[in-house]
Amino acid sequence: MSGLREQQKEMRKQAISQAAVALFASQGYQDTTIEQIAREAGVSVPTVFKYFGSKQEIVLEMLNQEDPSSLSETCERMLDFADPLDALCHLEQMLIDHALKELPASIWREVLPAILSGGSNTFSERYREMNERLLAEISGLLRKLQAAGKLRADLDVELAAYLLNDYSHLQLLRLTSQETMDMEAHRYHVRRTSGLVLRGMLA
Template sequence: MSGLRERQKAQRRQAISQAAVQLFELQGFQNTTIEQIASQAGVSAPTVFKYFGSKQEILLEMLQEADERALRDTRRLIPDIEDPVDTLCHLEKLLTGYSLEVLPASLWRELLPLILSGGDTGLPQRYRVMNDALRGAIADLLLDLQKAGKLRADLDVDLTAFLLNDYSHLQLLRLVSQDKPDIESHSLQVRRVTTLLFHGMRI
């Protein structure tokens, strides 16, 4: 019986998330209320608050799950990838791809300026906490590559993770600003810069 209840809770949580994204895309994140999300999902507003503390939390949970999935999928491939550039380009490709799976480009166009420039939505502060965790996970991945002898021993993995994460946000903003996001050109540009970072400035 408890298994059925857990499945029902998971289904309700997913229904709320899907309803929220539909409304965010249709009328914008800032213009969407919890009451509208509840109506779209066929539940009450208190039910939405039972599962999510705010509409920001709905977004952040989806993004966190996408980030964690990208990191897991990349880590599984590390033993089979020799060049760290390939590993990091693969990670960035998954981070971008999974982010666009859970939130459409049109919604990212609204959210990224809010996230990057601040404001009173509460989103920048909460996103920053989540992004700090992502940057730490990227640093851990770099550390594993370093221990495997694929990166030089004196590499500052925290600074490198910061640079890669910061650059990834900039490229995502450029990508979603296009009417039709060109994933192939985006991936090529990321590879060029990542290659420069790891190989292009060596003596």
């Protein structure tokens, strides 16, 4: 009986989060209320609060559902690129694809500024904690490229991973701020910028 009860709870939680994301995408994150989410999910407002303390927690739950191993497996393909620039562009595209699989562009457009503000709000802090997992994935991948002789032996891997992750968030903000996402222009810009970072500015 307890197993069935747990299954019902999980189904209710999923129904609430799915209803919330649908509303966030159709009418905006800021304009969506807990009451609307409850009505859309077919539950009471107290039931929503039983599972989620706020709209922010619903967004964090959706971000936490994505399996990090799927990104890790995809990123392993970077090792097959002969040109390190191709590998970096591939990584950035994987990060963007991963983010858009987690949440629709319209939701990222509203929540990213709060995340990137670097403030001490709970939402931003919780997201940064979750993002540590992604940073670890990027660092591990860069170490493999380093071991394969495709990156400098003295490269500060942690710093490079931080910069790549930060840059990807900035590109995600720019991309999702467009009315219609221009992926071709995005990839062109990323390649030019990544080339500059990779090859440096010294004569």
